[in-house]
Amino acid sequence: MPLYIVPTPIGNLSDITFRAIDVLKNSDIIFAEDTRTSKKLLNHYSINTKIESFHKHNEHFKLNSILKKLESKDKISVISDAGTPGISDPGFLLVRESLASGYEVFCLPGPTALIPAIIQSGFPTDRFVFEGFLPLKKGRKKRLEELANESRTIIIYESPYRVLKSLQQFIIFFDPNRKVSIVRELTKKFETQFRGTISQAIEFYKKNKPKGEFVICISSSKED
Ligand code: SAM
Numbered sequence: 001m002p003l004y005i006v007p008t009p010i011g012n013l014s015d016i017t018f019r020a021i022d023v024l025k026n027s028d029i030i031f032a033e034d035t036r037t038s039k040k041l042l043n044h045y046s047i048n049t050k051i052e053s054f055h056k057h058n059e060h061f062k063l064n065s066i067l068k069k070l071e072s073k074d075k076i077s078v079i080s081d082a083g084t085p086g087i088s089d090p091g092f093l094l095v096r097e098s099l100a101s102g103y104e105v106f107c108l109p110g111p112t113a114l115i116p117a118i119i120q121s122g123f124p125t126d127r128f129v130f131e132g133f134l135p136l137k138k139g140r141k142k143r144l145e146e147l148a149n150e151s152r153t154i155i156i157y158e159s160p161y162r163v164l165k166s167l168q169q170f171i172i173f174f175d176p177n178r179k180v181s182i183v184r185e186l187t188k189k190f191e192t193q194f195r196g197t198i199s200q201a202i203e204f205y206k207k208n209k210p211k212g213e214f215v216i217c218i219s220s221s222k223e224d
Contacts, residue, residue, distance in 0.1 A: 003070060003098045004077040005091060006030075006193055007084040007110030010213075012187035015111050021045050023108065028074040030054075031066065033090060035079045049111065056080060059090045063097055070103045084112040086158050088132040113186055114155045117215035120193060121153065121181030128153040133168070145175040147218070154218040163210040167202045170218070174198060179219040185212040 004023050009015040020077060024030060024047045031054035032038035053064055069076055078085045078094060084107070095105050114130055129152045134143055147154055148184030158166055163182070170178075176199040185191045190212065194204055198218075 001070065001073050001075045002104035002106050003066075003094070004075070005075045005095065007108060008038070008041055008079050010082045010111045010113050010186055013041065015187055016041075016045070017051040017110055018104075019095075019109065020108050020110055021025050021047065023100060024049060024077055024079070027073060027077040029069065030077045030079060031062070032079050033085075037081045038040070038079055038092075039138060044101060044144075050152065050195075054090060054094070056090050063094060067097065067098075069100050069195050070101070070224055084110065085181045086111050087114065087130075093132050113157070113183075113213070116186050117181070117183045118153060118217055120183065120184050121217035121219075121221075122195070123153040123179070123181065123217055125153065127151075130155045131157075133157050133159075137153070144169065148173045149221050150218075151222045152164070152222045153220060155219070158214045158216055160212060160214060161212040163214050164202065164205045166216070167198055167205065172199050173200070175221070178221065179223065181217040183215050183217075184210070186211070186215070200212060202207060 004027065006020050006023055027049050030051045032051050033055045035051050035053050042051065052111055067075060078090035078091060083089065086095060098105050118125055120127055125177050127152060131154060134140055134156060177197045180198055180201050182194040182201060
């Protein structure tokens with residue numbers, strides 16, 4: 001049996017595909033980043049499949065037992081707390097090792113925060129670079145220096161506690177008039193979007209304390 005990577009909602013429980021529900025219902029086991037978080041979703045859709053944990057602290061440890069289950073032809077699904085496993089979430093290691101061991105991997109299309117963030121930014125979508133979470137310390141300065149000249153739209157995941165600090169750091173490296181689009185709480189009740197320059201975003205978040213989940217899109221360094 002192949003390994004199924006199954007995207008789950010990033011806030012709005014209705015954002016799940018019929019196929020995702022079907023695959024989860026018909027799996028022998030679901031590996032979830034946080035079983036308690038995922039139980040809420042699974043209960044909502046009356047999915048009674050057995051569930052086990054698979055997160056960044058045990059993914060190496062669990063790898064062999066999951067590969068053994070694939071060998072026994074178990075149908076296995078992997079979900080994360082929200083969005084698509086493998087996107088700033090565990091998944092990559094298991095996918096790589098499953099393929100290396102000769103198993104097929106199918107990733108269902110579905111929710112992820114980066115795609116709505118870039119689409120509603122209004123910035124070019126023909127070429128973009130997804131940076132996930134920037135390194136916190138080691139390598140951060142070098143990464144920002146590289147991004148200063150990036151001509152593609154940049155997408156960054158950021159925690160609410162660091163949004164303002166990061167923006168204040170961006171103007172050291174980037175043109176302060178470079179445009180940003182910052183989405184907060186996508187698909188949720190308090191979804192908002194800020195659009196403007198980096199300097200304007202700093203002023204905005206000094207007055208409006210960042211709360212919730214954030215994606216920052218930065219326009220091309222070559223934009224007029
Ligand atoms: N696997 C997820 C995906 O496919 O997008 C990402 C998981 S990562 C641990 C969590 C980060 O994704 C958050 O810190 C935020 O940057 C972004 N994110 C997830 N859900 C979001 C939402 N509803 N609104 C805005 N950003 C979100």
